[in-house]
Amino acid sequence: MDAFDPRPEDKFSFGLWTVGNPGRDPFGGPVRPTQDACEIVRGLARCGAWGVNLHDEDLVPFGSSAAERDRIVGRFQRTLAETGLIVPMATTNLFSPPIFKDGAFTANDPRVRAFALRKTMDAIDLGVELGARIYVFWGGREGTEADACRDPQEALKRFREALDFLCAYVLDQGYDLRFALEAKPNEPRCDMYLPTTGHMLHFIETLEHSTMVGVNPEVAHETMAGLSFTHGVAQAMEAGKLFHIDLNGQRIGRYDQDLRFGSEDLKQAFLLVRLLEGTAGTEAYGGPRHFDAHAYRSEDVEGVWDFARGCMRTYNILRARARCFDADPEVVELRAGRSEPEIDALLGGGYGAEKAAALRELECDVDAIAARGLRYERLDQVMMEHLMGVRA
Ligand code: DIG
Ligand code: MN
Ligand code: MN
Numbered sequence: 001m002d003a004f005d006p007r008p009e010d011k012f013s014f015g016l017w018t019v020g021n022p023g024r025d026p027f028g029g030p031v032r033p034t035q036d037a038c039e040i041v042r043g044l045a046r047c048g049a050w051g052v053n054l055h056d057e058d059l060v061p062f063g064s065s066a067a068e069r070d071r072i073v074g075r076f077q078r079t080l081a082e083t084g085l086i087v088p089m090a091t092t093n094l095f096s097p098p099i100f101k102d103g104a105f106t107a108n109d110p111r112v113r114a115f116a117l118r119k120t121m122d123a124i125d126l127g128v129e130l131g132a133r134i135y136v137f138w139g140g141r142e143g144t145e146a147d148a149c150r151d152p153q154e155a156l157k158r159f160r161e162a163l164d165f166l167c168a169y170v171l172d173q174g175y176d177l178r179f180a181l182e183a184k185p186n187e188p189r190c191d192m193y194l195p196t197t198g199h200m201l202h203f204i205e206t207l208e209h210s211t212m213v214g215v216n217p218e219v220a221h222e223t224m225a226g227l228s229f230t231h232g233v234a235q236a237m238e239a240g241k242l243f244h245i246d247l248n249g250q251r252i253g254r255y256d257q258d259l260r261f262g263s264e265d266l267k268q269a270f271l272l273v274r275l276l277e278g279t280a281g282t283e284a285y286g287g288p289r290h291f292d293a294h295a296y297r298s299e300d301v302e303g304v305w306d307f308a309r310g311c312m313r314t315y316n317i318l319r320a321r322a323r324c325f326d327a328d329p330e331v332v333e334l335r336a337g338r339s340e341p342e343i344d345a346l347l348g349g350g351y352g353a354e355k356a357a358a359l360r361e362l363e364c365d366v367d368a369i370a371a372r373g374l375r376y377e378r379l380d381q382v383m384m385e386h387l388m389g390v391r392a
Contacts, residue, residue, distance in 0.1 A: 003320065006048035006312040013051030013088050013290045014311075016040055016058040018258075019304050021294035031297055032304070037072075038079040045083035047308045051288055052085050054130075055093040056123035062097055073129065080130070088134060088288045089180075089244055090127025092120045095140030095188065105162035106142045106155040106193060117162060121169055128175050134244050134288070135170075136216045137163070138182040143189030155193050160207060167209035180216035180243040185225040187256050196225050197232040201239060214243030218292055219272070220250035220258055223265075230271045237275070242285055245276070247311070248293035258293045260307050262314035270387055273315060274322035280335075281326070289315060325386040334379040 006012050020040050022030035035043075037059050041052055059076055060069045080086065094104035094116055102108060104116035127135055142159065144150070163179065170177050181204065185195035194200050197217040204213045215236050222229040236242040249259030249269070262269040278284035295307035325331055343362075346355050385391045 004313045004316040006050075006309075006316065008050045010050065010312065010316065011088075011288045012049050012312045012315070013053055013288045014044055014049055014308060015053040015055075015290070015292060017055060018292060018294050019043065019308050020058070021304075023295075023297040023299070025297060028297070032299070032301055035301065037076055041076070041079045041083055041085055043305060044308065045085055047305055048312065049085065049308065051088040051290075052080075053087065053089040053091070053132075053136075053290060054127075055091050056119070056126055057093040057096065060126065062093075069126075073126065077130065087127070087130040087132050089136055089290065090123065090130065090132040090134075091136040091138065092123040094119065095138075100141045102149075103139075103141045103143070103155075103189075105139070106150070106158045108150055113158060113162065117165060120162075120166055124166070124170065124175070124177065125173075128173075128177060133176060133178065134180055134216075135177050136180045136182055136244060138184065138216075139192060139194065140184075141189060142194070143186070143192035145190040147191070152193065156203070159193065160203070163213065164208040167207065167212055170212070171209065177212075178243050179213045181213065182216040182218060182221070182246065184218070184221040184256070187224075196227060197222060197236060201236060201241060204241065214241040216244040216246060217242070218246035219248050219261075219269075220256050221246075223250040223252055223268075224254070224256060226252060228268075230268060230275055233272065234275055237283075237285060242287065244287055244290060245285070246290055246292035247272075247315070248291060260293055260295070260314070261291055261311040262318060263310070266387065267384070269314070270318050270321060270383075273318040274325070277319050277322060279319070279322040279326040321386050321389075324392060325383055328382065328386070328391065331379065331382055334375055334382070 016037055020035050020037070022032045022034050024030045044052055060072050064072070094100055099112060099115060100107070102112065105113060107113055107116070124135060139159070142155070167179065181194070181200045183194055183196050183200045184192055186192055194203055197215050200215050204210050204215070207213055217229065217233055217236060219229050222232050233242060233245065247261045248257075249261055249264040250257050251264050274280060275282070276285040276289075291308070291311040293307070293311060295304040299307065346358055382391065
């Protein structure tokens with residue numbers, strides 16, 4: 001045990017499908033045995049995880065009878081009680097069953113869309129029964145190859161209809177549940193609708209019950225799109241819409257790798273943890289830290305638990321590094337911006353005719369300002385030295 005071991009207050013969670021991933025990929029079958037859901041929960045508890053998430057079918061096989069469903073759920077709940085793990089988030093598998101090959105909520109066939117709604121209502125009931133307070137929607141099949149197959153405007157209308165209906169269902173049932181929309185630019189579809197967190201943030205504002213809908217950004221998905229994940233998360237936080245987050249590792253320009261957290265772009269992982277933990281004095285994110293990732297195909301089951309422990313330890317090490325960085329006197333000095341209260345007063349608090357006049361009268365030595373060095377090289381070097389462990 002050391003300072004970086006996971007504790008319940010870290011709120012680390014994993015999906016059943018992550019540590020339960022048998023190592024299948026598009027070019028090869030499973031390399032690990034399929035683990036029973038209750039065994040996965042016990043393994044997560046041994047690792048120090050706080051929560052376990054699931055798609056409906058991760059626990060209850062597609063097409064199970066009501067009696068079978070209740071037996072499976074009852075056994076799972078006993079294991080949760082035995083281990084103390086909770087279910088912070090649930091979601092629906094609207095991407096594996098062949099019926100969803102043309103999408104679920106955006107499919108051209110209205111019967112497919114109707115079936116997707118029914119499956120999601122059942123999955124929401126299951127998630128709430130297990131104690132979930134967050135419900136994720138990842139539109140894995142909501143997209144196209146042959147783009148002429150439907151008007152993308154119509155696709156958005158269908159997606160909105162489905163979410164408005166399901167928000168109303170949650171309200172009608174009196175559930176204490178919020179929705180979190182997860183974006184991805186492509187894979188498995190050639191192009192997916194609502195491909196980034198930014199697209200989702202706008203789309204949420206067009207929904208009937210927008211206040212109960214936020215986002216679930218994933219590191220790999222924004223990185224696949226070539227974007228700064230930290231900036232997307234910052235926009236979601238600033239909008240009060242970061243309801244959940246999927247943490248993993250990813251190299252830019254590759255398929256969705258879902259690697260161990262921090263195992264690829266360590267600098268960006270550091271900047272993300274610094275933002276989430278608010279070590280620079282900003283408000284911290286208070287939700288679950290969910291690792292939507294899986295172990296290398298090279299690993300056996302023991303290697304999967306190495307992967308899980310690695311995700312959590314890396315997060316805690318980076319949080320300690322970020323605290324040291326933001327407490328470093330040289331960093332405080334380098335980050336202290338120029339403060340001119342009378343200018344600040346002009347810029348803040350909105351427009352005024354007198355402010356416009358004052359701005360026009362403002363003395364600005366444009367050349368002197370332009371010539372000023374900002375010492376970002378030193379700031380970034382100090383950050384890298386904290387990351388590399390040569391500054392305490
Ligand atoms: C993939 O990134 C998606 C699905 O695994 C799931 O629907 C969602 C929940 O984290 N992430
Ligand atoms: Mn992913
Ligand atoms: Mn995800």
